[in-house]
Amino acid sequence: MVENRRWLNLLTHAVLLLGLAVVALPLWMTFVASTLGPGELINPPIPLLPGSHLLANYGEALSSGMARAGGVPVGTMLFNSLVMALGIAVGKIAISVISAYAIVYFRFPFRMTVFWLIFVTLMLPVEVRIVPTFQVVSSLGMLNSYAGLTIPLIASATATFLFRQFFLTVPDEYLEAARIDGAGPIRFFRDILLPLSRTNMAALFVILFIYGWNQYLWPLIVTTDEHLYTIVMGIKGMVTVSDEEPNWPIVMATSMLAMLPPVAVVIAMQRLFVKGLVDTEK
Amino acid sequence: MAELHLNGVRKVYAGGVEAIRGVDLEAEDGEFVVIVGPSGCGKSTLLRMVAGLERTSEGEIRIGERVVNDLEPAQRDIAMVFQNYALYPHMSVFRNMAYGLNNQGRPKEEILERVQRAARMLQLEGLLERKPRQLSGGQRQRVAMGRALVRDPKVFLFDEPLSNLDAKLRVQMRVEIKALQRGLGTTAMYVTHDQVEAMTLADRLVVMNGGVAEQIGRPLDIYQRPATRFVAGFIGSPSMNFLTAAVAADGRSLELPGELRVPLSARAGPTAGRQVTVGVRPEHLHLSPGSGPRLTLSVGLIELLGAETVVYGHPAGHEEAVTLRVQGVPEVTEGQDLELGLDPAHVHLFDARTGRSLSHPDDGGAV
Known part of the structure; x- marks a missing residue:
């Protein structure tokens, strides 16, 4: 070619x-x-x-952007989004790497049933289960909190499935060598399996961070307190002002700011990200 | 340092497949035991049972005074070298070797000292900070050995450790492993399918087939007095020639097709008319026939190896091919008919049905 x-x-x-x-x-x-x-x-x-x-618009967006529209400054919303995206990405990776470890390396009753149950939830994205999830979150008193923003989105079939597939490719001999070296399940996980999954975790982190950052519908539903608004919601809020033309330059400046963290994450983790998707370091 | 005892050891998998069908084996302190056999004979399974990586279904495994059946691998005081080395790819050579000691909670200075001593013995001193992927195959092999060495175990277990190396390195590492084991005086169990490795390394050789130890003994004894037809064919290269024959009516000689008659010595006493398999090693056929029995061979392929020559051919009146091995370069051409001498003292007899040796009925494995 x-x-x-x-x-x-x-x-x-x-x-x-x-x-x-x-x-x-x-x-x-x-x-x-x-x-x-x-x-x-x-x-x-x-x-x-x-x-x-340029400077005037960005300055205004950062200090008092939404204030004119009766809201909070962009800085607060950026922070909220960051907490949410990080919470979702880190939480999802932590939960799914542990559940994948359990499914691949331990023989317990109904192991495959559990795996298939997790697998089936792949078909249920946030939007499909949003009403019951809201019900649960609300009865647990987690509305208007960071916990309410992040926890319901953490359970993840995709990441569990990916880690399972990766663990299956790790040669059994590492486990056997570790057993002979006297490493129990926790040590094997911490000293051998986690370092081997480093690139996979980085790739997933990038994808999940962006997924968390871009959440719109869920934060819109669980937050009514504007101090917990995320940036994606905030931009939408800035456009729908009543009685006057939206201040487009400020909205656009806010959009630019909202794009920066995901870009930064991608650039910072680019090397690991590509490695994690392309090669399997064994 | 310890003896290793296997007593009626069996392995039955959940599906009912019986991988090990009762093996008895005793290795003295400091002995080098080699298990050899074709793939699927259960030799690796047996080693992994000693390591504790496979559960033992029945029987007893004892290391020193301790029965280890229910102990975790780490508690058995063994060290294992894997076929693919199984070095942790993200750890430096030093950390690979130190990992087991770290897990035992040894003090830092002791770990450092032990790893450095092992590194000196294996000439790895300059490589301690490297990652496994920055090492050549031979160096990885050494690191795997080093990882076993630092633990100062009672028994070394080797699972075909040389099969990933090229031929030259394999010979070199073979010699080193033997020297190292001798020097340390540690009991070792070594699995291989390579019979040259088996013959050269073993103090005690176990030939396995179909989950059973067909014969256990000193390598030379096994070569000279194989207990079964399988052992006779497996040990020795090129492998032993087998010809079907019947015991003559007088019970004093063997009748082979092609008018060939071989006198029977008194020690073997198969009954007249019985079907037997005659085994002769390629090195025990010679080109200058004396007064003894002769075999006419029409020469097929000739392999000139320099120091020796291997001749393949068909003897008149026989189905089976026959291999002949002679020193140097003989005057032989393809298609020629050769008169071969057959020394009755070097003829092995096997029961045609069971494969058991009739010449050495007393030797034998724990079948």
């Missing part, structure tokens, strides 16, 4: 550039809009180059 023809090179580059434009244009427009002054965006033509209000 490696051919060196001039027109073919041009064609492939053109296709790639087109793809890039499709993906990047909305991001660019968001950035441009976040640097414009209050009225500039509404009047056609829509500007394609950044304006001069």
Whole structure:
């Protein structure tokens, strides 16, 4: 498939550039809009180059963005989102790595039943079970709390399943060598299995962090206290102001800020992320 | 240091498959026991039962004075070298070797000292900070040995430890393992399917087949006095030639197809007319026939190995192929007919039905 023809090179580059434009244009427009002054965006033509209000807009978004719309500053919402995303990612990994360990390495009655039960819940995403989950969370008094935001989303079939598949590829000889070396179940898990799953955990962390960060419906339902609003909810709230035009540049600046943490996570863990998805370090 | 006793050891899997069908074995303190057999004969299972990685269904395994049947592997005071080494990939060589001692809660200085001593013995001193993937196959093998060594166990267990190495390294490591075990005086149990390894390493050789120890003895005894046809065919390379024959009516000689008659010595006394299998090792056929019985061979393939030559052919009147092994480079061409001498003293007789030796009926394994 490696051919060196001039027109073919041009064609492939053109296709790639087109793809890039499709993906990047909305991001660019968001950035441009976040640097414009209050009225500039509404009047056609829509500007394609950044304006001069960059610092002012971002400053306003961070300090008092929603305050004008009767809410909390973006900083608080970013923090809430961070807590939620981290809680979900870390919680999911912790729970599922332990349950996968139990399913793969221990022989107990109804082991496969348990596995299939977990597997079946793959078919039940948050939205499907949202009403009963809300009922449970509310009777436990967890509404308007970080626990209520994170715990119901932590139980995860996907991650359990992935860890199970990974553990099955770990050679039995490691377990046997560890047994001879006098490592019990906890030591084997901590000293050998967890370090071996490092790259898988990193890859899952990236995916789950973004999953947690992007949650919209669930935080909308369990939080009524605006001090617990997440950034994704907050942006929506900023758009639906009554009686006046939404302040688009501030909304766009907030959107840009909301995109930064996931980007940072991806960049920071990129090396491990790719490794975890591509190669199996054995 | 300890003796190792297996007493009527059996392994039956949950599905009812009987992998080990009653093995008795005694290894003295410091003895090097090699278990050899074809794949699927249960040799690895037996080793893993001694290690404690497989449960023993029946019988007793004793290391020193202790019955270890119900002990965890770590409590048995054994160390094992795995076929694929099973080095922990994320740990340095040092940590790999120290892991078992760490788990025993030994003091830091002792661990350091023991690992360094083992590293010196195995010439691993410069590699202690490396990760297993940065090592060559031979070095990994040494680390696996080192991990076993630092524990100073009562018994070393080796599960085909050399099968992943190339031929040259294998010979070198074989010599080193033997020297190391001699020097330490630790009892060792070694599983292999390679009969050269088995012959060279063993103080006591166990030939296994179908979950049973067919013969246990000193390597040379097993070579010279195989108890069964299986053992005779398995030990020795190229393997023993087998020809079917019947005992003549007078009970004094053997009748083979092709008018071949071999006198029977007095020690074996199979009854007249009985069907037997005659076994002759390729090295016991010779090109200059004397007055004794002769075998005419039409030569097929010739393998020139330099120091020796292996000739394959068909004897007149026989179904079976016959292999001949001679020193140096003889004057033989393909298609030629060869007159071979057969020394009656080196002829082995086996019962055609049971495969048991008729020449050495007293030797034998714990069948």
